[in-house]
Amino acid sequence: xxGFIGEFEELVLLTIASLAxxxxxxxxxxxxxxxxxxxxxxxxxxxxxxxxxxxxxxxxWLGEPTQERGGRRKRYFEVTxxxxxxxxxxxxxxxxxxxxxxxxxxxxx
Amino acid sequence: xxGFIGEFEELVLLTIASLAxxxxxxxxxxxxxxxxxxxxxxxxxxxxxxxxxxxxxxxxWLGEPTQERGGRRKRYFEVTxxxxxxxxxxxxxxxxxxxxxxxxxxxxx
DNA sequence: CTATTTTTAAGATTAAATAGAAAAATTTTT
DNA sequence: AAAAATTTTTCTATTTAATCTTAAAAATAG
Numbered sequence: 001x002x003g004f005i006g007e008f009e010e011l012v013l014l015t016i017a018s019l020a021x022x023x024x025x026x027x028x029x030x031x032x033x034x035x036x037x038x039x040x041x042x043x044x045x046x047x048x049x050x051x052x053x054x055x056x057x058x059x060x061w062l063g064e065p066t067q068e069r070g071g072r073r074k075r076y077f078e079v080t081x082x083x084x085x086x087x088x089x090x091x092x093x094x095x096x097x098x099x100x101x102x103x104x105x106x107x108x109x
Numbered sequence: 110x111x112g113f114i115g116e117f118e119e120l121v122l123l124t125i126a127s128l129a130x131x132x133x134x135x136x137x138x139x140x141x142x143x144x145x146x147x148x149x150x151x152x153x154x155x156x157x158x159x160x161x162x163x164x165x166x167x168x169x170w171l172g173e174p175t176q177e178r179g180g181r182r183k184r185y186f187e188v189t190x191x192x193x194x195x196x197x198x199x200x201x202x203x204x205x206x207x208x209x210x211x212x213x214x215x216x217x218x
Numbered sequence: 219c220t221a222t223t224t225t226t227a228a229g230a231t232t233a234a235a236t237a238g239a240a241a242a243a244t245t246t247t248t
Numbered sequence: 249a250a251a252a253a254t255t256t257t258t259c260t261a262t263t264t265a266a267t268c269t270t271a272a273a274a275a276t277a278g
Binding site: 219223224230232237239241242246248 | 249250251252253254255256257258259260261262263264265266267268269270271272273274275276277278
């Protein structure tokens, strides 16, 4: 067990958090594609989600069938407490490094 | 060619930026270990650095031999303009997601 | 030549991407 | 109403890329 979170794993966790009540596969995919301006495959998303659940950073449950059009029941996701802690840790580290590098990383010519 | 930066690649870039004038292998390794409280191998660091140079996010040059103890000459690193842009993009996306998820990600019980 | 410091290379493991099959629900057709 | 087709979504298998581990090689000083 290692515990580190990859770049895509972190993006998925943050997106799920931002979607709150409506975090299921297809909505997560569309949200990432819109915000990150990057096209992702649903398969890549799903295998990442499975990995995150195994690591204990994500939990899920099946929703009730909606009376809209067709379709399989949605599986909803939520970031666990442990997942939130990891996200906070990663943010704290990056914020510190950005603070230290502010001058160096300026894009001004 | 894809262009995405992995979790460790980003950490390395930020650390190099934060070290400014003294960014060479061993110093980078020690800085990461101290700040991230995570032990890394020098080999993992160097293969990541090589990848970042190939992608154009990092440039390097050999330093002069120091007249201290023995040892090979140091190779110094610097984040390229392209690398800075990538770091800025990643930061902007995460900042946005954090802003949207603030309530959800609170650690309060 | 020996000890030190650092880089570099090779091989194994884990994360992420691609491609597409399988399920479950609704709608249309016979 | 049963069968077939359609829609929406989840899940599986395989390949490719990122990361880790281990250890060898190179350069410098004494």
